[in-house]
Amino acid sequence: MANDPLNLDESGEWAGLWWLPDNADEQVPGVLRYDPEGGLSLSLIGAFEDRITTNPAPGVTMYHEGTRTWDVIHGAAEQREISLLGCVPTGGKRTMFAQVNSPDKHVLAAMTAIIGAHVSGEEDAAFSAAEVSVEDLGLWAASSVFTGFHGAPDGKIDGTGSIAVKPVEARSVVVDETEFRLKHRHTLPYFDQRKGETVGRMRDTAFVRAVPAAPFSAAGARETARLVQDLITLATHRAAGVIWLRLEVAGTESVLPDGRPAPRRHADVLYSPAALGKHDAKAIDDRRVFFTCESLPFEEIVPRWCETRGRLKAATNMILGLRYAPAHFVENNLLTAVGAAEVLHRGLRIDKKPFPKKEFKEMREAMLAQVPEEFRASFRSAIRNDPILRDRLHALAARPDQDAIALLMPDVGHWASRTTQARNDLAHEGRTPNHPVEELIAIVEVTTAVVILNVLHELGLPAGRQREIVQEHPQLRATARTAGKWLIAPSGVA
Known part of the structure; x- marks a missing residue:
């Protein structure tokens, strides 16, 4: 229907006139096209001046210094006002001398199109x-x-x-x-x-x-x-x-x-x-x-x-990023999932300092006294009274419903230990030689699930529903099976 919103997954085309907001008298005909995959493209029959040149004195050669972009282009097409935001030239044909006089062709790409209004820019409160x-x-x-x-009288569907x-x-x-x-x-x-x-x-x-x-x-x-x-x-x-x-x-x-x-x-x-x-x-x-x-x-x-x-925006952005654009390499996903867990732990402000503040300060000063003066600044920044990654993972696993966590993974300690080692190996050595790919996948999925359960817990999702999710959601059920295979300490190993 004509009054329906424009679906982002459907192509569209608008033929009309286009101009720069500060030069509305010079209008150029053209066609705006939208394609879900290719985005927005404006093909002008004519051109806006996009060359940035010096202003030479008479008799001095003019130098081309780059290509102009436009924050806003206005248009009128299909009986609607249109604003194009974030416009850059992508192609076209410009002629200085031609045997036949004909208009230039100019092709622009835009980041955003507002079909139905003229605005002065991204931040115009319109x-x-x-x-x-x-x-x-x-x-x-x-x-x-x-x-x-x-209709089903007597229990029989009658049509x-x-x-x-x-x-x-x-x-x-x-x-x-x-x-x-x-x-x-x-x-x-x-x-x-x-x-x-x-x-x-x-x-x-x-x-x-x-x-x-x-x-x-x-x-x-x-x-x-x-x-x-x-x-x-x-x-x-x-x-x-x-x-x-x-x-x-x-x-x-x-x-x-x-x-x-x-x-x-x-x-x-x-x-x-x-x-x-x-x-x-x-x-x-x-x-x-x-x-x-x-x-x-x-x-x-x-x-x-x-x-x-x-x-918790940083943590939610990181964990949701695995849904919007999942990486094709497990190492990328490992760093993202574990990074989201660390950022979430900091955002929740549940840090417990390993040492009391006064005692830690005395210990650090005693250690620094043994370090040569030229290295002291580096050592001072390296000695921090912060929980290590394994402690942060344990703290996160302790926040959601504990029955849900038990259903998700049988051995929290082993998950925290193996996740810490995998992240440290990858971050400090650039590889994870002691972890099979299947174990890395399990670490990513379980860590992601722990972060999500924490966010759901923060949103007030009841404990019973948290357990149902782990038991009934197909992906989390698969994660629990993987954890039971790859993230449980071998017999006899603490």
């Missing part, structure tokens, strides 16, 4: 609300406008039935002066007449609407989309792609002739998120979802996620 749809958001919302009925539609009340919560609403948008029923059949159709789309107290920018809207995307990625333990991002343009309020408020003007955002959503792909199996709004209500999980993500 929008009053953002709506974002993410893969499996409907499953996570645990709600739908649809209910179904099958009758119905699909009923009842609007779902929006769920809402305010976090840091931004209102987050979980909403549903559905179409009216219609019948698709085919050559050999008739299909009745309706669509229900779940999305999150964010309304800040003050207008925000395109950059702020993308960060809001990433906030929602990261939450669903954590909840589903897979990269949840952004399907569409739509903004409301601030200051476009109007009134219909009958006195009712008219819909505000909207703008669609085309960009490359951390993961691209497929709007027609089949939803994941609900057994692979860690939690939904049924187990953690929307009004509770959003504030907790905003607080936890802000406090």
Whole structure:
């Protein structure tokens, strides 16, 4: 439908006029094309001057000093205003002398397109609300406008039935002066007449609407989309792609002739998120979802996620990065997973100093007194009263539900010891000769699971649900089996 948001997994094309914001009188015709894989490309029939040259005196040779880029290009196409952000030239053909006079060709790439508004840049606070749809958001919302009925008198299906539609009340919560609403948008029923059949159709789309107290920018809207995307990625333990991002343009309020408020003007955002959503792909199996709004209500999980993500952002970014862009080498994953565990431990502020502060200071000064003066500064920075990695891993394993941890791995001490040795060998020697690849894979998966269980614990996921996840989630069940094989001390070894 014409008013539907623009899906990021669908190609598009807009033919129109394009200009630089500070030179609106010089407009150049061209075509903007969007491709999910290739991104945004503007082909101009003509050119913006992109050469940076000196200003020579008369008779002095002009020198070419580089190529210009543009923060913003404006356009008008398909009866909509368009802003292109982060534009760089990628090709074209410029002629100085030609036998036939014809326009130049100029090809530009853009990082972001805002279809429906003119803005002055990334930080232009031009929008009053953002709506974002993410893969499996409907499953996570645990709600739908649809209910179904099958006629089965006396326990036998008789071929009758119905699909009923009842609007779902929006769920809402305010976090840091931004209102987050979980909403549903559905179409009216219609019948698709085919050559050999008739299909009745309706669509229900779940999305999150964010309304800040003050207008925000395109950059702020993308960060809001990433906030929602990261939450669903954590909840589903897979990269949840952004399907569409739509903004409301601030200051476009109007009134219909009958006195009712008219819909505000909207703008669609085309960009490359951390993961691209497929709007027609089949939803994941609900057994692979860690939690939904049924187990953690929307009004509770959003504030907790905003607080936890802000406090532990480095750790959550690292661990979610393994979902968005998993590395092809186990060594990369090892450093990322263990690094996330260390960063998480620091972020939780649960450090326990190995020695009392006063005693440690006396010990360090006594040691430094034996070191030659020229090496003392280096030794001072090397002697720290911090827990070692093995201690940090033990502390993290002690925080979630202990029955869940016991189900995940049979030997916490052996996991912590082998993980520490593997990380140290790789970081200090550049290789892990004492660890089979299968053991490294087990270390990565178990460490990742421990970090995730800690984040879920911080979000308030009940202990019983933590145990169910380890027992029922296919990937964590496989992780537990791997841990039982590779991360348990041999008989007779402490």
